[in-house]
Amino acid sequence: MPRQQQAATRPPRRRSYDQFCAAARSLDSVGDRWTLLIVRELLAGPRRYTDLHADLPGVSTDVLASRLKDMEHNGLATRRRLPPPAAASVYELTERGRGLLPVLSALAEWGAPALDERRPTDAVRAHWFALPLLRVLDGTTHAGVVEVRLDEGEFHVRAGGGTPEAGRGAGDDAADAGGGARESPVGAAVYGDGPAAHADARIALDVEACLALGRGELTLAEAVRNGRAEVTGDGPLAAELRGE
Template identity: 70%
Template sequence: MPPAPRSRRSYDQYCAAARALDAVGDRWTLLIVRELLVGPRRYTDLHADLPGVSTDVLASRLKDMERDGLTTRRRLPPPSAVYVYELTERGRELLPVLQALATWGAPALQERAPTDAVRAHWFALPLLRGLAGLGAEGVLEVRLDEGEFHVRVGGAGESCGDGPAPAEPDARIVMDAETCVAVSGGVLTVGEGVRAGRIELTGDGVLAKALRAS
């Protein structure tokens, strides 16, 4: 049986940053948000994509997040009939927070240690930030050696998702994780990567043309 929500701990400071950390400052909470930003996830999916978290801690954090209005739990209709967790509007407002943290942490992504876990969709949020200001809107599908994810860039509807795009994307790119980190950090543009042979880009629409020209 999942553990009951803990008594709320607080810094007891009348400060916006302290209040935010009251809600999301616990270990694993923001990484759960990262996972749910790519869409609704089953408990088993969350546990699989958060290597190192115990089942008790994950269940406790999810209870806390639901209590704090960051997530909801709902049952999918048949034939799935399984429960999934998803972010509320309040939870989705953490997207720029995670992007800013990823930007700040990017310089620490040097050589990957043998013990480092990696999932393709972990690159989605930094890449969204790296493509800001592209001047074009649309869905970009990204393939790495580790898997696929997709992002919607431009406009007010920025979002990301795990796996292939649900419909035909406006552009597709194939690259390795190191190149994706470089693009996300502003060290390399997609266009420069294409011209250097580091990125394979397909698509003929406005988004693909803007990426080639970058």
């Protein structure tokens, strides 16, 4: 009788620069194409696989699945099942994964000058502009949720400290606003896609003004004074953003 053949198992692909260097070790985990952009999406809170694929135009399903598996293996993300009635699996960042926020913010600041012109092939999502605005809003005296409206859509961020405080976080507002799978533990989400259910201030502006704010070429108070932005709201945060 012929011997029963065992199923061949492919050894995991080894991705390492094999250098005793902190930068090289970091790139071992996040240096693959798409990984940091997946982190950008998950900074908005837990996401379903289908939602991630929709907001990462250009990534194949195989590559996305592979990167998520690598992120789980490297301790950057976890997958969990939402309780009924959602009954869906979502991916979310671990504490180590959320620690990449300053890295993404620095990359966004460094790359901002390259956004001088939108190419015909460029996709765009409103919440991609959250990262530069986080730095702008981080130093506000008053904390709260700020809803931002662009022609491309809406998103919301937490002003004051850059991350949600105890109580309601940016991810909580995303869930209330219909985000569903984006409900997250307090402190997990630093911004959210879509309108905020409970906003302390609202900003309406165009992409050019938003980019100028992120590059430090314009302050929000200046943008309000010269008509490039409108801030609405009655509380102290809205007044501060208006420069009052």
